[in-house]
Amino acid sequence: ERALSKDGGPMLVILDEIDYVKNGDSLIYTILRLHEGGVPRSPTVVAVARWEPPYMLDDSIRSFLILKLSLERYTPEQLRDIVRYRASESLEEGSYDEEVIDRVVELSKHTGNARTALKILYLAAKLAEERGLKVITPDHVSEAASRVGVVGISEETIAPLDIHDKLLLLAAGRRLTSSGKSWIRMGDLLEEYKLICEEVGVTPYKYTAIWKKVRDLRNMGFFETKKSGEGMRGQTTLISLGSIPADRLVIKLKEMLREDLSPLPFEL
Secondary structure: OHHHHHHOOOOEEEEOOHHHOOOHHHHHHHHHOHHHOOOOOOOEEEEOOOOOOHHHHOHHHHOOOOOOOOOOOOOHHHHHHHHHHHHHHHOOOOOOOHHHHHHHHHHHOOOOOHHHHHHHHHHHHHHHHHOOOOOOOHHHHHHHHHHHOOOOOOHHHHOOOOHHHHHHHHHHHHHHHHHOOOOEEHHHHHHHHHHHHHHHOOOOOOHHHHHHHHHHHHHHOOOEEEEOOOOOOOOOEEEEOOOOOHHHHHHHHHHHHHHHOOOOOOOO
């Protein structure tokens, strides 16, 4: 505000990873309405996010939006190019081979996230170094991926989600774990979600809102969805956690929800 008042010229504010910022809605709202105070104009804001925070749908903020760009996830081929290039730039020649690159891509491709792929590569290199080895192996990559959480179940990825996103993920994890199956029906997810909401004393969302959240969680890489096929009665949406281990996801979500909803009168 001081800079705008002093200079009076146009200003560009870039907010990277706004979906991770606590009270991001308040921050954006305040910046966009600076012109209502003592400055001649509000700055132009570029907000970058991995997914669209719910508050971006609020009319008080959406009315200021001029352009929205959605960038597609990296394809496996693009991830391979990125990982191969970064490996050639940062690792000793001969310390890795194409099998290591392939393994990194295999364990990160369902995210489409270059940061995750590169983090796995970095940790694999550190593991080899810590053990006095000069060569990175696919096993190092697998262990690194496990430490990272192989997408979706690392705390830093789940933390920005709201309570109902976490409850839906918990519902999917619980139902998939108990059923021993790879896919569950949308109806199964709804049933488990409502049961969990009742257990923790949270009012469940209506179907339309839940479906939107399922779609958003799919776009973030947590859920995979498909239409039911032959052998199933009626058409329904099937939901899976893909390569995310359901049992590990349940454990992580229980820990986080105990903090988010503390105090709980009982164990989740």
